[in-house]
Amino acid sequence: MNSTLQHVVIGGSAAGVAAALSMRASGFQGRISIIDAGTDEPYERPPLSKTFEDLAAPRPIVPASSYAQHGIDLILGAQVVKLDEQHHRVVLDTGDDLLAAAVLLATGVSPRRLDIPGEDLGNILTLRDIHDARAMSQRLDAGGHLMIIGGGFIGLEAAAVARRRGLDVTVVEALPMPLAGVLGTELAQILQQMHTREGVRFLTGRTAARFHGGTEVEEVLLDDGTRWEASTVLVGCGVVPNDRLAGEAGVYTRAGVVTDAHGRTSSPWIWAAGDVSNYVSPYTGRRQRIEHWDVAQRHGTVVGANMAGLETVNTAVPYFWSDQYGKRLQMYGRRSAGDQLVMRPASSGEDFLAFWLREGRLVASAGLDRPRELRATKPLIERHALVSAVDLADPAVPVRRLGTA
Numbered sequence: 001m002n003s004t005l006q007h008v009v010i011g012g013s014a015a016g017v018a019a020a021l022s023m024r025a026s027g028f029q030g031r032i033s034i035i036d037a038g039t040d041e042p043y044e045r046p047p048l049s050k051t052f053e054d055l056a057a058p059r060p061i062v063p064a065s066s067y068a069q070h071g072i073d074l075i076l077g078a079q080v081v082k083l084d085e086q087h088h089r090v091v092l093d094t095g096d097d098l099l100a101a102a103v104l105l106a107t108g109v110s111p112r113r114l115d116i117p118g119e120d121l122g123n124i125l126t127l128r129d130i131h132d133a134r135a136m137s138q139r140l141d142a143g144g145h146l147m148i149i150g151g152g153f154i155g156l157e158a159a160a161v162a163r164r165r166g167l168d169v170t171v172v173e174a175l176p177m178p179l180a181g182v183l184g185t186e187l188a189q190i191l192q193q194m195h196t197r198e199g200v201r202f203l204t205g206r207t208a209a210r211f212h213g214g215t216e217v218e219e220v221l222l223d224d225g226t227r228w229e230a231s232t233v234l235v236g237c238g239v240v241p242n243d244r245l246a247g248e249a250g251v252y253t254r255a256g257v258v259t260d261a262h263g264r265t266s267s268p269w270i271w272a273a274g275d276v277s278n279y280v281s282p283y284t285g286r287r288q289r290i291e292h293w294d295v296a297q298r299h300g301t302v303v304g305a306n307m308a309g310l311e312t313v314n315t316a317v318p319y320f321w322s323d324q325y326g327k328r329l330q331m332y333g334r335r336s337a338g339d340q341l342v343m344r345p346a347s348s349g350e351d352f353l354a355f356w357l358r359e360g361r362l363v364a365s366a367g368l369d370r371p372r373e374l375r376a377t378k379p380l381i382e383r384h385a386l387v388s389a390v391d392l393a394d395p396a397v398p399v400r401r402l403g404t405a
């Protein structure tokens with residue numbers, strides 16, 4: 001191993017870990033170091049909002065032995081505070097620095113603050129890491145009224161758990177309907193109805209204007225002037241990319257670290273992958289920042305391979321899932337306004353299969369508790385198959401038989 005040639009990965013999560021392993025698998029012989037500000041071995045984030053149980057030890061991304069096995073140094077509890085491009089130095093808050101031949105920014109995102117009075121009161125939480133999940137778990141045990149500001153996936157997953165534990169739950173959403181941007185109004189409506197039936201109160205077209213309380217939150221004032229008593233507030237109003245290091249190093253940032261399809265930034269020394277990176281997806285043809293676990297891992301794998309000298313791009317169909325009330329929502333591909341939605345009737349209860357066609361070709365699919373059929377749509381989306389809307393809507397036509405071109 002050529003130890004003078006070092007690649008430094010900043011961020012030990014989905015993208016960073018996948019990138020480090022991929023660099024090694026792609027033949028990179030030098031040192032690889034992953035630096036993460038957290039003190040836990042890299043762990044999976046998606047389970048953190050699904051049950052709020054079994055949080056003593058988070059689920060590792062790979063077994064602890066994998067790092068040593070692949071010659072990867074894991075430096076935990078250290079924050080990178082500066083990238084010195086001129087001297088190729090990565091400066092840590094511990095006072096140490098590392099010499100790097102190349103740097104990967106896999107720094108992810110942080111919860112967006114509302115920036116309203118009272119936001120720093122106790123029991124106002126966000127949810128990003130294991131500590132946040134443990135804090136939320138304690139608040140679920142405490143009971144009372146949980147107000148969730150922002151009806152995104154994390155907020156709705158927390159709402160589902162809280163309702164099952166008997167808490168009074170209110171979701172405040174600025175848009176007319178939660179999740180409509182991702183899923184479209186028809187599917188968003190089904191999910192909202194599911195939550196309403198479970199007892200979640202929705203206050204849409206509104207947002208929080210101020211929090212009141214002594215040391216802990218007691219009341220939420222909304223922008224429509226109404227006041228709501230609350231024992232816990234979860235703020236889930238989106239995220240901001242952790243691109244400060246890049247910006248300070250003179251790297252071009254715009255809603256994330258701007259990269260090409262290979263992960264290269266405007267600096268030849270610095271690369272970026274995962275939630276922090278804003279890249280043109282070869283799959284969608286659009287510049288975007290995607291915040292899904294599977295996408296971050298695949299993107300990290302591709303960028304790691306490029307850093308090792310290969311030339312490859314992430315062509316995978318974007319995929320995400322979300323668990324609510326014991327049901328799994330999954331989606332492949334990306335829908336856009338104007339795509340034709342085709343629904344296949346439920347096989348039982350409220351499960352669904354939905355498809356989106358663009359000029360007759362399948363571009364996205366989503367399902368509630370229909371994993372096998374949904375998986376069968378992935379290759380069709382990959383090859384932009386021409387599919388008949390009539391066949392899509394017909395439960396008698398097996399999904400694997402769909403697609404003519």
Ligand SMILES: Cc1cc2nc3c(=O)[nH]c(=O)nc-3n(C[C@H](O)[C@H](O)[C@H](O)COP(=O)(O)OP(=O)(O)OC[C@H]3O[C@@H](n4cnc5c(N)ncnc54)[C@H](O)[C@@H]3O)c2cc1C
Pocket residue numbers: 010011012013014015016035036037038045046047048049078079080081106107108109127128129154242245273274275276290291292293294296319320321322323
């Ligand atoms: C609670 C929760 C539930 C989720 N559920 C799902 C789900 O069900 N399905 C799905 O598809 N996606 C889900 N996601 C999204 C998914 O987890 C993210 O897309 C994924 O974690 C992104 O990975 P990443 O490696 O790009 O960044 P991150 O996971 O954000 O990791 C970035 C890492 O960089 C470190 N870091 C940042 N700056 C520095 C610095 N200066 N120095 C050192 N370290 C630094 C941070 O400590 C962090 O560990 C969920 C996310 C959360 C928070």
